Amino acid sequence: MVRGLRAAWLGAVLCLVGLVVPRSAQAETLRLWHAYRGDEKAALEALLAQYERDTGVHVETLNVPFDAFLSKLQAAVLHGEGPHLFIDAHNRLGALAHRKVVAAVPDGAEVAPVLREAAREAVSMDGRLYGLPISMKSVALYYRTDMVTGPPDQLENLRQTLRAPLGAASYPLAYASASLYFHAPFLHAFGGRVLSDDDDFQFVGSEAEASLRFVHGLIEDGTVPASADGALVTQLFSSGKAPFAISGPWLASELPDGLPYAVAPLPIIGAAGEPMAPFLTVESVFFTPDGAASPRAAELGRYLFGTEASILRRRDARVVPARRDLPPSDDAFVAAFEAQADTAVPMPKSMAGQAVFEPADKALKKVLNGTMGAAEALAEAEFRFDDVQRPPPEPASTTPALLILGALMSLAALAMVKRARDRSFRAEVRRSLPAYRYVVHAVVALGVLVFLPLSAGAAISLFAGPPDEQYFVGLHNFWLILTARGGPLLANGSFYLVLLTTIAWTLINVFFHVSIGLLLGTLLARPTLRFKGFYRVLLIVPWAVPNYVTALAWKGMFHQQFGAVTAFQLKLAGLLGMNMEPIAWFSRFSTAFTANIATNVWLGFPFMMVVTIAALTSVPKDVLEAAKVDGASRWQRFRLVTLPIIRPNMLPAVVLGSVWTFNMFNVVFLVSGGEPDGSTDILVSEAYRWAFTRQAQYGYAAAYAVLIFLLLFGGTRLPAWIKSLRQRSRSVGEDEPGPVGRPVEVKA
Numbered sequence: 001m002v003r004g005l006r007a008a009w010l011g012a013v014l015c016l017v018g019l020v021v022p023r024s025a026q027a028e029t030l031r032l033w034h035a036y037r038g039d040e041k042a043a044l045e046a047l048l049a050q051y052e053r054d055t056g057v058h059v060e061t062l063n064v065p066f067d068a069f070l071s072k073l074q075a076a077v078l079h080g081e082g083p084h085l086f087i088d089a090h091n092r093l094g095a096l097a098h099r100k101v102v103a104a105v106p107d108g109a110e111v112a113p114v115l116r117e118a119a120r121e122a123v124s125m126d127g128r129l130y131g132l133p134i135s136m137k138s139v140a141l142y143y144r145t146d147m148v149t150g151p152p153d154q155l156e157n158l159r160q161t162l163r164a165p166l167g168a169a170s171y172p173l174a175y176a177s178a179s180l181y182f183h184a185p186f187l188h189a190f191g192g193r194v195l196s197d198d199d200d201f202q203f204v205g206s207e208a209e210a211s212l213r214f215v216h217g218l219i220e221d222g223t224v225p226a227s228a229d230g231a232l233v234t235q236l237f238s239s240g241k242a243p244f245a246i247s248g249p250w251l252a253s254e255l256p257d258g259l260p261y262a263v264a265p266l267p268i269i270g271a272a273g274e275p276m277a278p279f280l281t282v283e284s285v286f287f288t289p290d291g292a293a294s295p296r297a298a299e300l301g302r303y304l305f306g307t308e309a310s311i312l313r314r315r316d317a318r319v320v321p322a323r324r325d326l327p328p329s330d331d332a333f334v335a336a337f338e339a340q341a342d343t344a345v346p347m348p349k350s351m352a353g354q355a356v357f358e359p360a361d362k363a364l365k366k367v368l369n370g371t372m373g374a375a376e377a378l379a380e381a382e383f384r385f386d387d388v389q390r391p392p393p394e395p396a397s398t399t400p401a402l403l404i405l406g407a408l409m410s411l412a413a414l415a416m417v418k419r420a421r422d423r424s425f426r427a428e429v430r431r432s433l434p435a436y437r438y439v440v441h442a443v444v445a446l447g448v449l450v451f452l453p454l455s456a457g458a459a460i461s462l463f464a465g466p467p468d469e470q471y472f473v474g475l476h477n478f479w480l481i482l483t484a485r486g487g488p489l490l491a492n493g494s495f496y497l498v499l500l501t502t503i504a505w506t507l508i509n510v511f512f513h514v515s516i517g518l519l520l521g522t523l524l525a526r527p528t529l530r531f532k533g534f535y536r537v538l539l540i541v542p543w544a545v546p547n548y549v550t551a552l553a554w555k556g557m558f559h560q561q562f563g564a565v566t567a568f569q570l571k572l573a574g575l576l577g578m579n580m581e582p583i584a585w586f587s588r589f590s591t592a593f594t595a596n597i598a599t600n601v602w603l604g605f606p607f608m609m610v611v612t613i614a615a616l617t618s619v620p621k622d623v624l625e626a627a628k629v630d631g632a633s634r635w636q637r638f639r640l641v642t643l644p645i646i647r648p649n650m651l652p653a654v655v656l657g658s659v660w661t662f663n664m665f666n667v668v669f670l671v672s673g674g675e676p677d678g679s680t681d682i683l684v685s686e687a688y689r690w691a692f693t694r695q696a697q698y699g700y701a702a703a704y705a706v707l708i709f710l711l712l713f714g715g716t717r718l719p720a721w722i723k724s725l726r727q728r729s730r731s732v733g734e735d736e737p738g739p740v741g742r743p744v745e746v747k748a
Contacts (some may be wrong), residue, residue, distance in 0.1 A: 005144060015296075020313075023545045025140075028086050028294075028309055029058045029059075029060055030057060030058070030059045030085065030291075030294070030296055030298050030300055031056075031059075031060045031061075031062070031082070031083040031084050031085075031089070032048070032059055032060070032061050032062075032083055032084070032085045032086065032295055032300070033062045033063075033064050033069070033073065033082075033085075033086040033087070034061065034062075034063060034064070034086065034087040034221075035063065035065065035069055035081040035087070035088070036063070036125070037063075038253045038277070039253060039316060039317045039318065040313070040315075040317040040319065041063070042316065042570060043312060043313045043316040043317040044313075045061070046308055046316070047303070047309050047312060047313075048061065051300060051303055055299075056243060057296055058298070059300065062083070065558075068088075069088060070092055070095060070099075071692070071696075073086060073096075073101055074099045074101050074468070077100075077101040077288050077289070077290075078101075078468065080290075081111075082101065082288050082290070083288060084287070084288060084290055084291030084292065084294055084296075084300075085285055085286065085287055085288070085291050085297055085300060086285075086286050086288070087134070087283060087284070087285055087286070088283070088284070088286060089100075089133065089281045089282070089283055089284075089347075090122040090123050090281065090282040090283070090284055090346070090347070090349055091347035091348060091349050091354075091499075092267055092349070093122075093123060093125065093130055093131065093349040093352055094125075094348075094349050094350040094351045094352075094353065094354075095287075095351055095696075096130075097125060097130065098351055098466060099466065099467060099468055100289070100468060101288055101289075102130055102286050102287065102288065103130075103287050103288060103289045103291070103292035104128045104129065104130055104287075104292065105129045105130060105131065105132060105287060105292075105301070106287070106292055106298045107112075111128055111129060111302075111305065114323050114325045115322055115323065115324065116136070116322055116323070116324045116341075117131075118280055118282070118342075118344070118346055119133035119136060119282045119284075119322035120133070120135070121346060122280070122346045123282060123284050123349075125666050126546075127712040128411060128624055130286065131282075131284030131285060131306070132285040132286075132301050132302070132305040132321030133282045133283070133284045133305075134283055134284060134285060134304060134305055134309070134310065134313065134322055135282075135283045135313060135317075135319040135320060135321060136281070136282050136283075136321075136322050136341045136344075137248055137249060137278060137280070137282075137283065137319065137323060137337075137341075138248065138280045138281065138337065138340050138341055138344040139175075139181075139182065139185065139246050139247055139248045139266070139278045139340075140246070140247075140248070140263050140264065140265055140278075140336055140337055140340045140479055141245075141246060141263065141264050141265065141266050142239065142242055142244065142245040142246070142247060142251060142261055142263055143161075143243060143244050143245075143261065143262060143263075143264065144243040144259075144260060144261050145261060145262050146163075146260045146502075147163055147164070147240060147243035148161040148162055148163060148243045148244070149161050149163060150264075151264035153267060153268065154267055154268050154269065154270040155157065155173075155266075155267050155268070155269050155270070155276070156174055156269070156270045156271070157270075158172040159221065159223075161712060162243065163374070166241075166243075167239060167241075168559060169226055169562070170223075170225060170240075170242065171222060171225050171236065171242050172223050172242065172243060173218070173223055173224050173242060173244040173245070173246070174224065174225060174228055174232070174233045174236040174241075174242035174244070174245045174246075175224065175233060175245060175246035175247065176228055176229055176230060176233060177215055177218075177225075177226075177227075177228065177364070178223055178227060178361060178364050178365045179361060179364070179367055180194070180203075180356070180357050180360040180361055180364060181279055181357070182246060182347060183211065183215065184277075184278055184279045184345070185246070185276035185278040186211040186214060186215055186269065186276065186279055187203070187208060187211045188274075188276070188278075188345055189211070189242040189268075189269045189272040189274045189275065189276045189277060190207045190208075190210045190211040190214070190272045190274075190359060191207045191272070191274070192205070192207035192208045192210075192211055193207075194348060194352070194353075194356055194360070195348045195353060196207055199350050199351075199352035199366055199416050200481075201356065201382045201385040201386065203356065203360050203363070203378060203381060203382070204379065204381075204382050205378075206290055209374040209375055209378065210271075211272075212364070212367045212368070212374040212377075212378075213374060214269065214271055214272075215368060216367060216370075216374075218621040221262055224562060225242075225561055226368070226369065226561070226584065227369075227559070227560055227561075227586070228586070230247070230471075232559070232562070233245050233247060233251070234247075234251060234254045235562075236256075237251070237261075238254070238255055238256055238259065242586055243715075245265070249318060249319060249337055252318065252333065257561045259295040260330065262336075262338065263336040264336055265336060265339050265340040265343065266278060266340065277343050277344060277345050278340065278344050278345070279344065279346075279347045279583070280341060280344035280345060280346045280347065281344060281346075281347055282346065282490065284322075285305060287301065287633055288419055288541060298395055305323075305733075307323065307325070307326065308669065310322075310323050310326055312327060312333055312634060314326070314331070315331075318331060318334055319334070319337075320334060320337050320338045320341050329348050350378040351695065352385075352389060353694070355388050355389055355694065355695055356385055358384075358388075358689070358693050358694065358700065359380075359381035359382075359384035359388075360385075362377075362380075362381065362677050362678070363377040363380065363381035363580070364377075364383070365587075365675065365676065365677070366676070366677060368573065369584060369587040369676075371587060371588075384493075388694045388695055389695070392465050392473075393464055393473045393476045393480075394473075395471045395472060395473060396472055396473050396474040396476065398472050400474075401462070401472070401474060401581075418544075421607075428645045435538050454709070457702050457705050458702070458706050460699055460702040461477055461478070461699055461702035461703040461705070461706045462474060462475070462477070462699070463475060463698075463699040464476065464697070464700070465699070466698045467696050467698060470698075470699060472701070477699050477700045477702075477703035478706075478707070480700070481495045481700070481703055481704065481707065482495060484496065492677060492678060492679060493678050493681075495704075495707075498681055498682065498683055498686050499683060499711075500681065501679070501681070501682060502662060502683045504663045505593075505596070505597070505661065505662075505664075505682055506658055506661045508597055509597060509600050509601060509604060509661045509664075510654065510657055510658050510661055511600045512597070512604075512605065513601065513604040513605050513607070513608045513657055513661075514650075514654060514657075516601070516605040516606050516608070516609070517605050517606075517607070517608020517610075517611065517612050518538060518608070518612050520605070520609045520610070520612075521609045521610070521611070521612025521613045521615075521616065522612065522638070522642075524536055524539075524613055525611070525612075525613055525617075530624055534615075539606055539609060540606045540609075540610065541606075542602050542603055542605075542606055543603065543604075543606035543607055545608075547603050547666050547667065548666050548670060550599065550602065550603055551666050551667050551670035551671050552670055554595070554598065554599040554602070554623055554671055555595075555599075555670060555671045555672075558585040558595045558671070559585075559588070560582050560583065560584045560585065561582065563584075566582045566583065569582070569583060570582065586672055586673075586676060587675075587676055589679045589680060592675055592676060592679075592680045593672075593680050595671055595672060596667055596668055596672050596680055599667050599671050600661065600667045603667070604657060604660075604661065607653070607657060608654075608657065611649070611653040612646070614649070615646035615649035615650055616642070617647060618646065618649060619641070619645050619646065620645075623641055623645075624637055624641060624642070627640070627641050638741075646670060658710055658715070658716075659716070662682075662683075662708075662711075662712060663684045663712075664682070664684075665682075665684045665685055665688065668680060668681060668682050668685045668689070668712060669685050683708050683711075684708060686704060687701045687704035687708070688701070
């Protein structure tokens with residue numbers, strides 16, 4: 001008893017001490033966010049472990065995907081749950097500052113003298129330092145030392161360095177040619193720029209056109225593959241099908257051990273007379289407003305920026321430090337990227353710098369696949385950039401909206417009072433009270449998970465402006481969408497053209513889903529079929545596999561050079577004695593749309609098959625046998641007996657499948673990516689782009705979402721409305737009396 005009292009007193013004293021002692025004197029936990037992987041993540045964790053041992057301060061880290069970093073960071077900081085520090089690329093500094101999630105570095109003037117000039121310039125705004133640069137990244141030239149004699153003096157001389165001729169399906173150089181980030185070295189060599197100092201679109205003019213013509217020539221003469229992404233570049237370089245590759249330090253972590261390669265700065269382009277200058281990305285430790293006010297966070301930031309930490313990262317993660325006061329590196333890999341960083345061009349850090357990539361990438365793809373000339377494609381990209389950058393609308397008065405809302409609420413209140421005064425209604429409510437206990441949890445769950453998000457989305461659609469400074473604009477977002485933003489109604493990317501694509505996408509997919517599902521379900525329901533269980537499991541596999549995995553697999557199969565579909569096409573053409581070029585599946589609407597449909601049909605038919613198998617169990621066998629006795633054929637029994645019986649069970653599945661297909665974002669986004677030029681985008685993917693790739697216009701994207709909801713609600717209710725109208729017209733016709741004085745003639 002005495003020991004219990006002592007323990008209670010001791011606990012009370014400790015709690016009192018915890019309340020009295022200032023917060024700064026207690027153990028502090030720092031939160032750090034980053035997007036590192038592989039060696040960089042391991043190096044960061046080693047540094048943080050050493051910091052915790054030296055100071056006793058716990059550092060809580062969170063690894064956030066790079067694409068979602070900005071949105072998650074803003075949401076967390078806005079609600080007071082964000083990190084004290086985070087590591088990010090400098091090119092998003094403008095967006096970070098605009099959204100007020102980054103603060104100036106405490107005592108930044110003391111750090112500036114030891115920074116490389118490019119790094120200091122990259123993280124400076126308005127004369128203040130907004131980050132502690134810790135590494136610099138750019139692309140450089142990888143080359144296979146077992147296949148070439150060394151790096152070329154000019155890019156045009158790649159073939160002259162080969163030790164032996166290349167085999168079939170091989171290219172001297174591999175890089176992601178359809179990406180502005182990787183095209184930048186060519187653009188800068190020809191004297192072009194992406195943005196002006198005033199954030200005007202500069203990827204136009206003779207210099208930009210010359211860079212595009214040069215790359216198009218490399219593709220035509222077989223120097224570079226027509227379409228390649230990062231995964232394909234890695235595969236080509238690793239397998240020896242491309243002895244040269246343009247990539248960043250991240251490629252090294254994806255190469256197999258023992259592969260003989262080296263890295264050198266990018267060469268000169270003879271046609272331009274200047275060396276290739278890639279984009280430079282400066283990764284820095286940034287402080288949130290809470291972090292800038294914390295002495296411990298400032299100490300951790302200085303530690304990660306310090307000399308020892310920079311040397312450790314350079315040794316273990318093989319990255320180029322942003323400090324200029326370090327001893328030279330004896331690692332040839334790091335030295336090559338360090339030399340490249342000295343000539344690289346820092347990426348734009350303004351808000352406009354984020355908006356330039358999407359229109360520029362689309363222009364690149366059009367020019368490189370030969371569907372549009374350079375001048376026309378770049379002019380179109382400039383128009384799209386200006387359209388996204390147009391200032392938001394003026395604020396609207398909230399008075400009309402409040403009056404309408406008040407009137408609706410008043411009418412609803414009057415209706416409720418009228419119902420409440422009805423004695424029969426009150427008696428009915430009292431009788432139903434015990435039943436409400438069984439549905440209240442469902443009502444609450446639907447309210448929280450469905451109705452509240454829908455209401456919030458509908459409310460956001462009435463606002464515009466930056467995410468943290470939204471203001472009421474009424475129905476202006478809907479007006480912009482429904483008027484195609486002032487352009488032609490069926491222009492590329494307009495609401496109406498995307499709607500037509502979405503409707504065609506839904507109808508074609510649902511037709512194949514139902515047709516194939518009915519066929520396979522009917523076959524698998526036959527009692528004489530052997531191994532039915534095995535077939536069912538096999539055919540359900542496409543539905544069981546996550547759809548994003550299936551979508552990426554099908555995207556690879558439709559690749560122009562190395563896809564399985566392309567290989568089958570060429571093999572079939574050879575067997576038929578035909579000379580056929582590989583199809584560039586994503587360069588035309590018809591083929592890209594076909595690739596999307598093929599992928600989604602593969603994903604969707606198992607659901608209809610399972611529903612068909614379940615529905616067929618409701619067909620009475622005696623009815624089928626009676627029809628057979630009456631002489632009905634198998635097709636007649638299926639069409640006249642089976643289909644009418646299973647139709648009520650199939651209809652909800654068809655409606656559900658239509659809604660799923662209408663909003664099937666993953667397939668469109670991952671397979672075709674909207675290519676070519678966004679023509680295969682559907683409404684939901686278009687809404688995504690306005691929310692996350694076009695200056696975070698959440699109100700405009702929410703207006704798209706509201707229109708999608710209204711279209712689906714009207715589409716799913718339309719059959720019931722038509723049926724109700726038919727029944728009313730039929731009942732009115734039956735109630736009408738015949739002509740007066742005219743006897744009704746009854747025929748035998």
